[in-house]
Amino acid sequence: MKNILFVMLATLATPACAALNIFACEPEWGALARELGGDKASVYVASTALQDPHRIEARPSLIARARSADLAICTGAELEIGWMPLVQTQSGNARIQAGQPGYFEAAAVVPLLEKPARVDRSMGDVHAAGNPHIHLDPRNIARVAQALGERMAALDPSNKNEYETKTRDFLERWREATARWEKLAAPLKGMPLVVYHKNMTYMIQWLGMREVANLEPKPGLPPSTGYLTELLAKLQREPAKAIVRSAYNDPRPGEWLAERAKIPSIAIAFTVGGTPQAKDLFSLYDDTLERLLAAAK
Numbered sequence: 001m002k003n004i005l006f007v008m009l010a011t012l013a014t015p016a017c018a019a020l021n022i023f024a025c026e027p028e029w030g031a032l033a034r035e036l037g038g039d040k041a042s043v044y045v046a047s048t049a050l051q052d053p054h055r056i057e058a059r060p061s062l063i064a065r066a067r068s069a070d071l072a073i074c075t076g077a078e079l080e081i082g083w084m085p086l087v088q089t090q091s092g093n094a095r096i097q098a099g100q101p102g103y104f105e106a107a108a109v110v111p112l113l114e115k116p117a118r119v120d121r122s123m124g125d126v127h128a129a130g131n132p133h134i135h136l137d138p139r140n141i142a143r144v145a146q147a148l149g150e151r152m153a154a155l156d157p158s159n160k161n162e163y164e165t166k167t168r169d170f171l172e173r174w175r176e177a178t179a180r181w182e183k184l185a186a187p188l189k190g191m192p193l194v195v196y197h198k199n200m201t202y203m204i205q206w207l208g209m210r211e212v213a214n215l216e217p218k219p220g221l222p223p224s225t226g227y228l229t230e231l232l233a234k235l236q237r238e239p240a241k242a243i244v245r246s247a248y249n250d251p252r253p254g255e256w257l258a259e260r261a262k263i264p265s266i267a268i269a270f271t272v273g274g275t276p277q278a279k280d281l282f283s284l285y286d287d288t289l290e291r292l293l294a295a296a297k
Ligand SMILES: [Zn+2]
Pocket: 054, 127, 132, 133, 197, 198, 199
């Protein structure tokens, strides 16, 4: 009984000293909020690296968490269109509705790639606002950190100095790390890759790699055997170095292709928690580059 009471008190003590109650749609934004908020932020992350961020279920536990949030941080650009609007409505929390200061979209402060000129249903699950998978280019993380730090300070002015200091400190460490990653990743330049979804586009562009094929015939559509056979023929004409999937993707199509094309099939964390090594944003990048460099050899 004494132990139970202690655990209850310990659990209650955490949010009591935190000023800002944060609901993060994806692990990368939860990790960033922790960097910028420290002990002033209590962060709940709505999805894990093993879940497809396009397809999260708006279950009652998420809605309950959203109800008490001061700030919801999502990718935006329609990534969460299948679940977040429902969470927002069902939560009844006026603070985190679209257009309110308590709803922050990371994609809104980043120049988006691949904005389609037109979208129709025949194209599959195309992201009409542009590619929302922005977090694997560190320059985008820096843009988001700057804007998010300002937003946190505006929502919790009593701790403004704290957020400003933490944001400055994060950006400085992040700039140094980015320079280090760019040096380290030099051998990846020109590396031809097969990807699973258009979710590594920003990293490919940042490091000058090349996407030669995509395992999805159309965005959101898993490959058929016929399509994989076509890809195999394509890879025989235009070889790739590796097939890269995210932790949440089904490994089987890539492994089928890898075996026949005689190239490695590798998984990257994609976001924080996707591998045991990817514990925060810094180690996410360290680990991802390490895995790509091993495949480039
Ligand atoms: Zn997508």
